[in-house]
Amino acid sequence: MTMLARVLTGTLALLLIATAAPSASAAPGAVETVSTTRDPGYRETGTWTQAQRTGYLGGTTRFTREVGAGATWTLTAPAEDEYTLGVWIPFSSDVNDPATTYAWDGGTPLTVNQAAVGDAWHTLGTVRLAAGAPLTVTVTARTSGKVTRADAVRLRSTRPGQDVLVNQSGYDLGGSKRFTAPRAEDGSPFTVTREGSSTVLFRGTVTGGAGDFTAFDPVSAGPYVITVSGAAGTGTSHPFGVGANWTYRVSLRRAIDFMVGSRCAHGDATKLVFTDPRGNHCNRGNTGVAWRDDHQFSFSLQGMISMYLANPDAFTGTPGTGRYDGLAIPTTPDAPEIAKLVNWGVDLYLQGQVNHDLLKEQLAWFVHAYPHFSRWIPREQYVKARDHLVRLWGDPARDRWNWYDIAHTADLFQTYTLVGTGKGQFPPGHSIVPNLLMYEVAKRDGLPDPDRYLASATAQARWIVDALDWNTPGTTKGQRMSEHVTVTSLAYLLRNHPEAAPPGLAAKIRQWADVAIARSANMWDFRKYSESLWIIPEFNEPGNVAGLPAAALAAAGVIDDAATARALRRIAASQIDAVFGRNPADAHFSHDAAGAEGFEGVEHGWPKEYPPGQGAGELEEVRGVLDGSPKEASYPYAPDADLGYTEGWVAFNSAWNASLAQLSADRTSLHAAATIRPGRPLTVRLRAALNLDAEAVETGTVRVTTSGGDGETLTVRETGKSSRDFSAVLPSAAGNVRADDGRLQIRPGQTVTIRYGLDGFARTTTVRVTS
DSSP states (O other): OOTTGGGOOHHHHHHHHTOSSOOTTSOSSSOEEEEETTSTTOEEESOOEEEEEEOGGGOEEEEEOSTTOEEEEEEEOSSSEEEEEEEEEOOOSSOBOTTEEEEETTSOOEEEOGGGOOSEEEEEEEEEEOTTOEEEEEEEOOSTTSBEEEOEEEEEESSOOOOOBOOSSEEETTSOOEEEOTTOOTTOEEEEEETTOOOEEEEEEOBTTEEEOTTOOOSSOOOEEEEEEETTEEEEOOOBEEETTHHHHHHHHHHHHHHHHTBGGGGBGGGOOOSOTTSSOSSTTOOOSSBTTOOTTSOHHHHHHHHHHHSGGGTOSSBOOSOOBSOSSOOOTTOBHHHHHHHHHHHHHHHTTOOOHHHHHHHHHHHHHHHHHTTTSOHHHHHHHHHHHHHHTTOOOOOSSOSSOOSOOOOTTSOOOOOOOTTOSOOTTTTHHHHHHHHHHHHHHTOSOTHHHHHHHHHHHHHHHHHOOTTSGGGTGGGGGGHHHHHHHHHHHHHHOGGGOOTTHHHHHHHHHHHHHHTTOSTTOOOOSSSSOSSOTTOOOHHHHHHHHHHHHHHHTTOOOHHHHHHHHHHHHHHHHHHBTOSTTOSBSSTTTTSTTSOTTOOOOOSOOOOTTTSTTOOTTSTTOOOOOOOGGGTTTOTTSOOOOOOOOHHHHHHHHHHHHHHHHHTOEEEOOSEEOTTSOEEEEEEOSOOOSTTSOOEEEEEEEETTSOEEEEEEEESSTTOSEEEEEEOEESSSOOTTSSSEEOOTTOEEEEEESOGGGOEEEEEEEOO
């Protein structure tokens, strides 16, 4: 199967699911076959209608209100075996039939209350079938005025299978590559082969339910499969790819798509009313200022701005195409989508006169980064935002635009000693980076008393060092999707303002790392809530899993111990793997991940979805939305456990954006010779996540400056299709400085600095000029 074929949806994909025998691309686990309403063996009697929402694996759900109407599926047993017979019953906002009848060959008809089941498999009974034997299953509507639904039926072997769970999309070259085989005993052998080939490319053994193939860095992207053999039999994984910056490449477009698709009023600000923050503003339920179901603690602006600062050339190729009507100050027409999104948020925050501390902090990210957006966003927007912040930074009022808040004041000069709840509404240390940014803005613009901002950042970090105990889950995973804010803030301070870091800060970050590593020692490499619990009690937590890589990678970048840094990068990769299907549900966290507008290579999206159009932010159909994640009942491995509450949230995707920013920063490095003599060429190699088109040779830009005052912008070219490396040669000469003339003027004793990325996310290397 080609990489393109793996993302096919609709009739073809569903037909593939229901083939008579499982193949390498079938779901891991016990032998099973699934038939849906799109398969040839499906037929209807009476009047049935197609539902608006999708069904199992993105298929079609049918419904009827006609008593006596029937829907029938015919399945074929893939092997001689005893099977559990199950039906997938979709959730419905209507009242489902409480007395639907199911009948099947050789079985006693069974009455099922469809109203008691939603987006889950319901077991009808067990059947024993010979290989190739057909089984007919019929559902019949019985209750007048109620809705009977038909979606999918499944035969699944009652024998436990050798499940092999992987990142269903793919793995990064040079990065950690691990999988989970929950039923494999220690020492069980595994192999990596190309899909459809028996040639073994890598061998290893399973330990503690997990296998490691990090050393497998193939030239070809695949697809590949992993096969594990043991007492539970032989099992084969979903196919997956391996390539340069795979995660970033397949995720970036959907990250931006989500922020475009989740805006208030779908991009038409003329429909918004800002006079009453408690009134009908953004959408049904009024749950955001600029994005639907956003709240003040989604950290939307800093997530997008961080992505841009960490990898600017990934965003500037083409102008944005989203709708941005009704703004007080629009961007230039040629602005890239990310600049238009940032300006959208800033403009609406200013129209709404936000005064909540967390929303003021988001504006601080914009004000600080404005020079990098100045070619697209008018200076008037910058001045309005800066003056708004200077006026309100120390103001305690927070009476405009807040949800699920806890009692506190919005004076950002204070040292906060509050820790938010599992809702994620108030992560410790949230004010550290915004105060650092305002310190630099105040110095840049000659504003009064810049040191007050710096002192506030230091004091807040000092409180964390002295007061927080990382062994208490409420300070880590208990902050839900907002946990990343705490650790990335501490790392930002240590990396970019070490002179202002309080004593013990580096050790405090190391302590966080030690706790995270200890709680990730399991077959999923999944960071648990505590020693006894896997998940934040009572909450849907895809944002915590998606956001943890941001914290782990930021910490890895400032920790000196190489083994600890490697462990953190392994944990970051494994949480990404969990998002992409290496979890007990064998599914990507996005319901539509396997669709044409999903994520490359993913075969199983999240099985449950909040009813379209019914969620607080109506985010169900937005591309890239993270819907759900396994709950406590699924761990350590219960693949058929109830998946619990499912609903997307801007805060979840913003946490994912933060991880993509830290991922690209962590993968960025610059290389050049240690010394250069005038007249000799300077060869520059950039390693960055800029290979966004796997079939094209792409370019990026680095900035080269000298201590003598010269500066050149150098275009680097990808060294091959889908490569990690970009390179270029810059000529040099002795002589007077002529900036941006395509030649570096240098003299012995000077230094040359090469830079990619911006502000606190920049990566540099230095070259000495010798005679």
